[in-house]
Amino acid sequence: MSQLSNVEPFKRVSVLGAGAWGTALALNAVRAGRDVVLWGRNHENLQSISGTRQLPAYLPDITFDQPLETTTDVTEAADADCILLVAPAQSTRKIAEDIGFYVKKGTPVILAAKGLEKGTQRMMSEVLSDYLPQAVPAILSGPSFAADVARGLPTAVTIAAGSHPLAERLCATLSNTSFRPYASTDMIGVQLGGALKNVLAIACGIVVGKKLGASAHAALMTRGFAEMQRLALKAGARADTLMGLSGFGDVALSCSNAQSRNFSFGFALGDGKDLSELLAPGAKLSEGAFTARVATELADRFDVEMPIAQAVADVLDRKSSIDEAVTRLMSRPLRRESDHH
Known part of the structure; x- marks a missing residue:
C-alpha cells in the first residue's frame, strides 16, 4: 500500500468559488498548512469571510477557526501551485474561460463540481480541457457536506488524477487530521x-x-x-x-x-x-x-x-x-x- 507521508505537498493553493463548498475547502487547505487565497465575485460575501470569519448566506451559524485571504482578482487567484475550481457544473465552463489565459502550464486544477454539462453531456474534466488545455485536471469527490468540512468534522473523499504521483501529491496537499483524501487514477x-x-x-x-x-x-x-x-x-x-x-x-x-x-x-x-x-x-x-x-x-x-x-x-x-x-x-x-x- 502506498504511503503518502513522504510526498511533498503543493504550497500555494487557490480556491475559485466562495460559496459553501469552496469556502469549506479553502478552510480545510489552511488547516493543512497551505498558503491559501479564496477567489469570488461577491464583495459582500468575501468581506464577511475575511472580516468576521463567517459566511451566513451559505454557512449559517458557523464561525471559521482559521482566517482566510480573499480576492476578486482572477490573476492573483490563478497564480498558485494548485487550484481548486469549486463552481456548479453548469458554471465551470465560464470560470475556466475567465482564468484560462492566466493559469501556468502544468498547474493542477482540482474540479469539485458533481455534475455533467447540459447540452454537451461532458464531464467536468472534458469541459476544463476546452479552456485550460495547459492545466492538469484532477477530481475531488466523495461523501462530504460543506458544513461538516467547514466545522472540521471528520470527512473522507477521493482525489483522482491522471497519474498516481499527482493524485498522491494532491492528497498530501489537502490532508489534515479531520480531512482524509484517498488517491485514485479513475477520473471517469x-x-x-x-x-x-x-x-x-x-x-x-x-x-x-x-x-x-x-x-x-x-x-x-x-x-x-x-x-x-x-x-x-x-x-x-x-x-x-x-x-x-x-x-x-x-x-x-x-x-x-x-x-x-x-x-x-x-x-x-x-x-x-x-x-x-x-x-x-x-x-x-x-x-x-x-x-x-x-x-x-x-x-x-x-x-x-x-x-x-x-x-x-x-x-x-x-x-x-x-x-x-x-x-x-x-x-x-x-x-x-x-x-x-
Missing part, C-alpha cells in the same frame, strides 16, 4: 459516481417526501446504485471506484440525509412543492436537476437502461407526474436481479 469513475448519485438522491427524496415507506426507499437506493454502476462501467469506470467513497459512499450520504440539496429538492417535490418554485432563481442549487436528462442521454449513447434516472428526468421535464413515474417503475417486466439490462 469518480466523476460519474458524483454526478449520477445526485439524480438518485432526488429520486430518494421524492420517495421519502411522498411517504412511500422505508422499504421503497431502500429498494430505490439499491436499484438506483445498480443502474449507476451499469452506466459508469460502460463509460470506462472501474468497479472498485464505484464501490468506494465517490460511488457507494456518496450514495449512502446523499440519498438518505436532508442536508443533501438533491435529497431535499426531491423531498420537496414529493411533498407537493411546485417544481417552478424549486427551480426559480435564488433557490438552492440541485446539481441533479440538471444532470438527470444528461444521464438518460448518456444511457442511450451507451445502450444502458436507467429507468430510475429516466423517471426523475421525466418528472423534472414535466413529461410525467410522480404517481405515473412510480407506477411505471413498479410495472416494469420482472427479471433476475443480476441481469445487466
